[in-house]
Amino acid sequence: MSTRQRHIAHLHLHAALSEAQYGDIIELMSGITPHVQAVPPDAVQLDLTSALRYFDLSPYDMVQTAMMRLKLFYDIDSSAGLANNRMLASMAADASAPGDTTWVPDGQAADWLYPRPVTALPGIGRATADTLGRHGLHAIGHVTDMPPATLQRLLGAGPARLLAERARGHDPRPVTPSEPAAHLVADLVFERDCLDPARHHRAVLGLAEQIGRRLRGESRIASRLALTVRYADRSSTTRTRGLPEPTNHSPALAATALGLLTALGLQRARVRAFAIRADGLLPAGSAYRQLSLDPGDARARAAEAAADRARRRFGQEAVGPAALRTDRYGPG
Structure with missing residues (x-):
């Protein structure tokens, strides 16, 4: 029986980092994959294996996305190695100049x-x-x-x-986070500065949908959401709001996220990126959901569960909110 090929990335961070900054970078990388291992003081390793299907990107493009986010959000240059295990990825990163990626394909x-x-x-x-x-x-x-x-x-x-x-290039060690992530982060980087409020709305709606899928996939619920807007001049604004109840239901997350967006009043703002962070994470079974007398709520949750099953079987683009179909909100 064959096993799924692993794709491990090792990123060297070309910057002197404080402990808090290093923690922020671990959190940022957890927006790509939950399998992030700290390699102090200036590197991180990512197991991209499960993220590739979610983002529908090649291993190389997934690494470039991670490096781009480091540059955009923290102005940190990096070099990377990509291989099928941790040792080879680290050695490939050592062989890479700043800004470059060395890929050691499987079998080579x-x-x-x-x-x-x-x-x-x-x-x-x-x-x-x-x-x-x-x-x-x-x-x-x-x-x-x-x-x-x-x-x-x-x-x-x-x-x-x-x-x-x-x-011979053998290394069976897994990428092992020190502990479950305290947050979940989903972010979006526009290819060009965006002034269109409708695209802002769709972007935030899409990020809330991503957060909901990941929470349900990890059997967790969130208590708070934070929305960060990064502007063309590299300044940023962050707003935080508690959820009415801990949840992983995408419509409830979207309602809070869009409320934060509305409160910011970005009608003419030149936006370069959005990020949503889910905080106060709990196991899904640790909190009671308020009972609803609305039969539509039960139908919506049943449809959401069915959509999750379809995405697991056919890929992340198989099912999604109709509001997002008119404009893919990802980079590019």
Whole structure:
């Protein structure tokens, strides 16, 4: 039985970051995938495997989206590596100049690794490098070409086995967040500054729909929403409002988000980006939903559950609010 190919990104952040700034970046990246692992002090790793179908982007374009968001929201340059495991992604990022991405496609790891110095592998200290060097093992390919018994005589059985696995590009470690995200973030970057109030409305409606889908997918509910508007001059405004009750129901989230948008009065504002953050997250089973005597509410929730099932089966674009069909609100 085949397993789904993993797509792991490693982003180096070319900036000196405070602890608070680093936490904000982890939060921003959680808007792309919940599988974000901190690599302090200046890197993050993302497992993009499940996000690719959601955003309908290639692995490379997904990484470019992450780098663009870092630049837009925090003016941080980054370099990236993309591969099928954490070790290769980190090594690929080390090989990338600022602003660039090095992609090691699945099946090409051996060729990419072969000429690289053996010291590029993680865990190769000076003593190990000196031992390998004395026997002419300067490149990773030299290690893979050496008989295992010979390598064991040089390093010992355990270290030799581990080095051989790394030299062949093997790394089974998952991307593991330290703890469940305290927030969920969905953001949108316009290709050009947008003055159209109707597009502002559709953008915020679409982001609220994204938040609702993700909350339901993770069996969580939110207590508060924050709407951030980033303007053409890089200034921003944020407004926060509590929800009438903790929920993951998209229409309820949209009503609060659109209320925040209306309160901002952006009739002639040149908007570059919107972001919605859901706070006060709780397990979906931990709060009671207010009973409604409106049969339309029950029908709406049943239709929402059916739409979620259709999207899981046929993709995220299979079903969506009619109000969003006239204008895709994503980048581009």
